[in-house]
Amino acid sequence: MSLPVKDRFDLPEGVIYLDGNSLGPLPLSVKSGLQGVVEDQWGQNLIKGWNVDRWMEQPTRVGNRVARLIGAPEGSVVMGDTLSLKVYQAVSAALEMRPDRKVVLSDNGNFPTDLYMAEGLIRHLDKRHELRVVAPEEVADAITEEVAAVMITQVDYRSGRMHDMAAITAKAHSVGAVMIWDLAHSAGAVELDLEGSNCEFAVGCTYKYLNGGPGAPAFIYVRPDLTDGIAPALAGWMGHDAPFAFEQSYRPAGGIERMRVGTPPVLQMSALEMALEAWDGVDMGDLRAASVRLCDLFIAEVEAKCPELTLASPRDAAQRGSQVSFAFEHGYAAMQALIARGVIGDFRAPNIMRFGFTPLYIDEGDVVQAVDILADILNTKAWDREEYQTRSRVT
Amino acid sequence: MSLPVKDRFDLPEGVIYLDGNSLGPLPLSVKSGLQGVVEDQWGQNLIKGWNVDRWMEQPTRVGNRVARLIGAPEGSVVMGDTLSLKVYQAVSAALEMRPDRKVVLSDNGNFPTDLYMAEGLIRHLDKRHELRVVAPEEVADAITEEVAAVMITQVDYRSGRMHDMAAITAKAHSVGAVMIWDLAHSAGAVELDLEGSNCEFAVGCTYKYLNGGPGAPAFIYVRPDLTDGIAPALAGWMGHDAPFAFEQSYRPAGGIERMRVGTPPVLQMSALEMALEAWDGVDMGDLRAASVRLCDLFIAEVEAKCPELTLASPRDAAQRGSQVSFAFEHGYAAMQALIARGVIGDFRAPNIMRFGFTPLYIDEGDVVQAVDILADILNTKAWDREEYQTRSRVT
Incomplete structure (x- = not known):
């Protein structure tokens, strides 16, 4: 099984989803299957579902x-x-x-x-x-x-x-x-x-x-x-x-x-x-290797194109999970600006921009494109708009 | 709001469901609505669902x-x-x-x-x-x-x-x-x-x-x-x-x-x-009154038509919830036979046949019909067939 397996997910158009470490996206198997559990199992089998289903x-x-x-x-x-x-x-x-x-x-x-x-x-x-x-x-x-x-x-x-x-x-x-x-x-x-x-x-x-x-x-x-x-x-x-x-x-x-x-x-x-x-068929060794490649690439790209950001994760992949965080003074607003452009990561106080890398549905092209959008936001100071400053309860 | 409101539920054809005290049936609002939560909220809004949804x-x-x-x-x-x-x-x-x-x-x-x-x-x-x-x-x-x-x-x-x-x-x-x-x-x-x-x-x-x-x-x-x-x-x-x-x-x-x-x-x-x-719009006083009518009717019908069964619930409605139980030596097999005929209740050891009455989707006609089927099973000793004797794990 070669990664990614994007065709197993219902990913919204125009979105690069780097927040699968908060909430994973919708697998197509659930999109097509859950209604059957509702209608056929609960609806038709009722209490018998405990046995027959x-x-x-x-x-x-x-x-x-x-x-x-x-x-x-x-x-x-x-x-x-x-x-x-x-x-x-x-x-x-x-x-x-x-x-x-x-x-x-x-x-x-x-x-x-x-x-x-x-x-x-x-x-x-x-x-x-x-x-x-x-x-x-x-x-x-x-x-x-x-x-x-x-x-x-x-x-x-x-x-x-x-x-x-x-x-x-x-x-x-x-x-x-x-x-x-x-x-x-x-x-x-x-x-x-x-x-x-x-x-x-x-x-x-x-x-x-x-x-x-x-x-x-x-x-x-x-x-x-x-x-x-x-x-x-x-x-x-x-x-x-x-x-x-x-x-x-x-x-x-x-x-x-x-x-x-x-x-x-x-x-x-x-x-x-x-x-x-x-x-199904995904080898966890392969997944880990892909994850390390994606994270290393992201760090290299951000450090090359976004000098305002400071790495807040271990540089050594052996000491890092499948996410990369960067510290940035205006991190909250920058993350809002990034989300508005379709790159979804999240923010953790006081100044951490957090990005999760999920090799099932994220590839190198996504990483490069996400960093290009981030660099554009930083270069244009797009994060400085008022609409990105207000904090909502959950990010 | 007059009861029942059967048109709010997806009840299987040919079933009289007297087990809503174990697992209620599928409301149409869920049948038509849950897929939207899956596709639009989870699928499209992803992590933002915590806020926007x-x-x-x-x-x-x-x-x-x-x-x-x-x-x-x-x-x-x-x-x-x-x-x-x-x-x-x-x-x-x-x-x-x-x-x-x-x-x-x-x-x-x-x-x-x-x-x-x-x-x-x-x-x-x-x-x-x-x-x-x-x-x-x-x-x-x-x-x-x-x-x-x-x-x-x-x-x-x-x-x-x-x-x-x-x-x-x-x-x-x-x-x-x-x-x-x-x-x-x-x-x-x-x-x-x-x-x-x-x-x-x-x-x-x-x-x-x-x-x-x-x-x-x-x-x-x-x-x-x-x-x-x-x-x-x-x-x-x-x-x-x-x-x-x-x-x-x-x-x-x-x-x-x-x-x-x-x-x-x-x-x-x-x-x-x-x-x-x-x-929506259901008054709990009306519901209780309907429940008492259904339970009282069920007791009267069973005692008139099924002398083999002995009431195992309080006769006084004021001391009874919304279910009626009858003891019967062959209760397990009789319940299996009843379920096979489309009347779903359940069984609790050692000898209790349990019936729940749920005025949202059960009416007097259902009660009379259920007892007629039960009486037929008892009169023909249909419960005595081998297929109804084997106990499954959950009933």
Whole structure:
């Protein structure tokens, strides 16, 4: 399968979409398929859909598709809920695995909701635990024998800076800490070997590089040897060993199913399941190579044509995910001007212009054209117009 | 608005659907509208959908539509996640409100996932709390000063037996306990006055009587005077006061927004938002009156024509939700035979045939016809065929 596979996506005319790291575009399989789920499955089969359309097994079936993309074995990944909730499940399980330790270690490059969820859990739990947040470059040294769980997002959502998964996991294990990876900006973006890393937990979302649609379900990976020892904090009926026996007490299902909670969002899950067809035949090594080429080209082009901008991502591809950020004083307005010209990236305060590179539907020509438009905006100071200064709530 | 409003639904030909208490049918508004969300909002607007299509406010906007149907004021209800998780939010908040008390009281007519979630919370929290489960008729007497929270599903999922919301809430408050109502089988089924009941919390799902589609988001109600005092256990970024400021610490939003957790499931939420249009102009008092007529008619018809069946629901409409159950030794097979003839109800072990009555799309003619088919199956012992004996996983 040679990349890109643009014909698998419904990309708007005249748009170069460099924001697939926020929300992936619409796969054609979803465009043509979701209405059938609505009309034929829900509409015609009604309650029977749980059986005949196999809605009930969908969270693990889709989990297996995601597993291939993140280097995890069959049966180790299940879909559901949101990334925030999957973080909660992982941290609560990790703390139960290390009852004598009181520190959850993270870094300030982590996406805030991970920190909030750990904070909420700790505050609610007993207030004797501590969420310790250090700088990304201090993580390795901060992993001490006090630490129950290391909870790190591999790729920084602002800069694209990528942690060394194998090294940090090995350090955590060397002191007996449990390792939790958040793969929000990794899944579908970089080559992963979760199984080889030996980490205990990983979580991630599917609406970014995996193109599952706005609010698509999250995933959780549990190392297979650990699953049956976990007593889930979020003990919902779909994680019960016999959900339709309606027993009065919780008895967790064997395997990864115990990480399920409530009734799965069938329409949203079906959209995701169809969206993942866009990955059929795609080799993650090829994808990573293409991603590095696109990012390197973008950096070279911007540095040649847009001297006002300063690289805010690692220059070394080995330390970078699949996005490139540049700092620019007038970054917010410049991004608005760029979006108005059809090049969609996004902005993160205070001054970061962020661009995601998604080899499934972005090629070298797109990169060069995007930078030419950016250079034109900078040369003409187009960003200085009043219409680009007003901040909307979400970018 | 006179009921039914069958022309608002896409009901399969030749089907009498008496299982809207499990999964509501497809509203025409969703059938015609969801593809536009996929193609125009996601497909064309991409990341801008959060602003221009107002996805961000959808959980509270839809919450206001649900509020009207359950007798709650504007701004007191928010959508998201699953009912299991909303139970967790409510119970954890209630326990924080009564730190000196250690009992969560429920009854064995509660849907099991509520009990599981409370059990998981307690086990995880500190193991000093206790989930105490009594028989439904013992609830009032079991509400003592030991009780921190009373967590009750108003309408029993098997029998349709309905608790007296005002009386039990008053009893809970008389001893200083917090009241949590699960409205899974109440919302859209009976007339509710949540505000008048003065209960602290209510939760519910929207894929049953509210017809939001398989896996539609849940809701949570918090009594408005309490909301700003709650420190959520599930402290996700969408409940933060400034989610896009990406602050390192959690600072809950004012009002009901703090009960939000992660990124909302936009496709599923949009389906629900469109589905709720089927309630436009429907008066909940009229709906309840129609529901009582349908249920009473069904009981009378079955008792006249099907003497093999024994009523397993309260005969008094005031003590019954919008479903009627009958016990029958061969209930499983008889339900399969009935489904094969186009009358869809469901079965709950060991011997309960359950029928939901939904005045939006069911009328007296449907009820009479359904009972005639049931009587024919019983008279001919059609249920005795081998094909109807094998049990599938979900019914």
